[in-house]
Amino acid sequence: MDNKQLIGELNKILTLEHGHLGMYQNYATYQHKELRRTFRRFMEIEMEHIDKIQDIIKNIGTKPSILVEGDIFGKMFGISLKATGDRNVIKVYDIIEQKSHQGYSDFISSLERENREMYQFIAEIAASIKLEAYLQHLWLADYMKRAYPEKENGQPAGS
Secondary structure (H helix, E strand, O other): OOHHHHHHHHHHHHHHHHHHHHHHOOHHHOOOHHHHHHHHHHHHHHHHHHHHHHHHHHHHOOOOOOOOOOOHHHHHHOOOOOOOOHHHHHHHHHHHHHHHHHHHHHHHHHHHOOOOHHHHHHHHHHHHHHHHHHHHHHHHHHHHHHHOOEOOOOOEOOO
C-alpha cells in the first residue's frame, strides 16, 4: 500500500466514523435513560475516533476529506438506516459496529504487512478504535438480550 492508497483508506474510514457519529448524535431522543446515557458516550467515542483519524491524515501531510455527505451508509453501501423502534435501531447499530470491527481488522492486517514504522504506528491507533467498536457491539448485543428477551423459538417472551 502506498501513501496515496493509505490516505484514501483513511478518508474512507473518516467518512464511516462520521456515519457512526450520525447514528448516536440523537441520543437525547431515546426514552430509556440507559440508552440515552450510553448513546451519548458512544457519540463521544465516535468523535474521538474522528479526531484520531483526522490527526493521522494531517500528520501524513494532507487534509482530511469526507468522501460523501448526508446518508453515508446509504451512499457507500446501499443500505438505509431508516429503522424504526428502539429494537430495530439497536439491531442495525449492532450490525454496523460488528462490520466496523471487521473493517478495522482488515485495515490493520494490511498495515501490518508493510515494513514501515509509520504504518505500524497507525495500526496501533486503529487497533484501539477496533477494540472500542467491538466493545460497542458487545454492549448493543447485551442490551438486546436484556431489553428484548426471546424464547428459544426466537419469538418475543410472553407470546
